[in-house]
Amino acid sequence: MIVNNVQLVLENEVVHGSLEIDEGVIRSYSDSASQLPDALDGEGGWLLPGLIELHTDNLDKFFMPRPNVDWPSHSAMSSHDALMVASGITTVLDAIAVGDVRDGGHRLDNLTKMIEAIRASQQRGLNRVEHRLHLRCELPHDSTLPLFEQLMHLDELSLVSLMDHSPGQRQYASREKYREYYQGKYRLDDRQMAQFEEEQLTLAARWSQPNRQAIAAHCRTAGIALASHDDATAEHVEESHQIGSVIAEFPTTEAAARRSRELGLQVLMGAPNIVRGGSHSGNVAAHSLAELGLLDVLSSDYYPASLLDAAFRIAADERNGYDIPRAAALVTANPARALGLTDRGIIAEGRRADLVLAHAPHGHAQVRHVWSQGRRVW
Template sequence: MIINNVKLILEKEVVAGSLACENGVITAYADTPSQLPEAIDGEGGWLMPGMIELHTDNLDRFFAPRPKVDWPAHSAMSSHDALIIASGITTVLDAIGVGDVRDGGHRMDNLQKMIKAIRHSQKHGLNRAEHRLHLRCELPNDSTLPLFEQLMCIPELSLVSLMDHSPGQRQYVSLAAWRTYFGGKYQMSDAQLDAYQADQLRLAARWSAPNREAIAAWCRQYQIPLASHDDATHAHVQESQAIGSTIAEFPTTAEAARASRELGLQVLMGAPNIVRGGSHSGNVAAADLAAAGQLDILSSDYYPASLLDAAFRLAHDERNAFDLPAAVALVTRNPARAINLHDRGTIAEGLRADLVLVHEHQQQPYVRSVWAQGRMVF
């Protein structure tokens, strides 16, 4: 297969030319057009590597599209995969909450069902993107460690993150913000919210620290990449680095992001933060970290299409030093390397032909075509 008349987004530069692949891998690329009549005409679009998504909760909303609605697994997985591939994401780590009961228990109820759907669809070639597993371990819960130990040897497991959404710290340093969010989301009265807050604080005091240490120890033993989550202070980052974290997911302050880089953790921020112009929780803006040179990876989090949009926005933003290859690396090469995937993420000979053809309209990028291992899937 040959893709012609494209602007190739390479690791360090953009080159107008063509690309050839065979048997699922890139065999050559050139700064000249192909003369072969069977070549696919890219019509002057950008050709970039397929994007790598490390943390998306998108699967949740297909399994439970409305409160008390339990959707069939095959249909949910198929719909999720279709949206992922249409967004230009060719490798995705589906984030599954372990020990997270904030949504009335539906995440716990769906945990095994979602994992089985991911593994079954991947094993039988039903997906267009490659789906892997990211276990989001909610630490303040007595069920978290036993559930993790049941799941930690699944071959598809590619990342583990440690999170604590209890009130008064990290993402919810402001108790008022915590109460506004959870009171509104779950329609709690003040009395109910008081009881829920007390319960969360009790659970955090009992389980957060021992669960953090135990899960991190398993990850070190089995060499599973480990991420921190919502670190807010230098002390948080020191703790994360000490237990083996290599990725800092969504640091909430500039202090934590700076400390993460100083201690060797790669900083991952939400692409919706870039697209919306700031954090919906009032935390540090990802664009500010980009301008400070403290951004390594973008994640679409809850909105898959934001990944491509955010990369191009950063490339067009004169406040930072990201040219287009560097911005695209945030959603391709950098996340791939962070979880030790060295066969994808850049356009280079011998690597997987996971490719996305992108066009722009009024500086808004959109996906025209997607190839997964050389096969057109969108």
């Protein structure tokens, strides 16, 4: 198959030409048009490597579309997969919460169902793109380590992140922001919220550090990529580096992002942060890190379509030095490199033919076609 008349987004340049796919890989590409009559006309659109998503909890929404509504696993997984395809994402790490910030939380209830849905659909070839597993380990919880030890040997596991959402630190250094979020989420009155805060502080004091050290040790032994989460200070980052983290997810301050870069961690920020123009939690804005050259990876987090949109917005922003290839790398080559996925993430001969054809009328990126291992899936 040949895709013709496209702007090929290569590692360091954009070339107008054509690309040939054969047996699931990129066979060749050229800076000239193909003369074959059955070549697909890309109509001058951007042809990028398939997007790589390292952290999305989008699957949660399909398993429980409304409070207390459980949706059948096969339908939830199929709908989630379809949204990934429509967003141009060809490799997705579905983030599943291990441990929970509140007993009885639906994420903990759905843990086994979601993991089994990911594994079964992938093994049976039902998904249109490749789904892998990201375990989000909520550290201040007594069940976190035992659950992780049950799941750490799964073949689909590609990334583990260490999270502590207890009040007064990291993402919720502002206790006011913490109360605002959790009171709204769980519909707690002031008395219930005060009790909830005290419970979380008690759990964090007992479990956060032992769980952090134990899970990190397991990851080092098993060779599983490890990510920090919401580091706020240089000390947080230094601890994350010491225990083996290779990705810094959503650092909350410029200082934490800068120290992460100095220690060799890939700085990951939310694409919704770019699209919305700032953090909904009041933390450092992703575009500020881009302007400082401290941004390596974007994640769609809770809104899949934001990934491609954010990359094009960064490329169009004259305040930073990201051209189209460098901005595209935030959602392709860099996340692939962070996970050691050497078969994808760039347009090059012999790489997987995971590709996205996008047009950007009026400056807004739109996905036209998606290929997963050479098969057109959108």
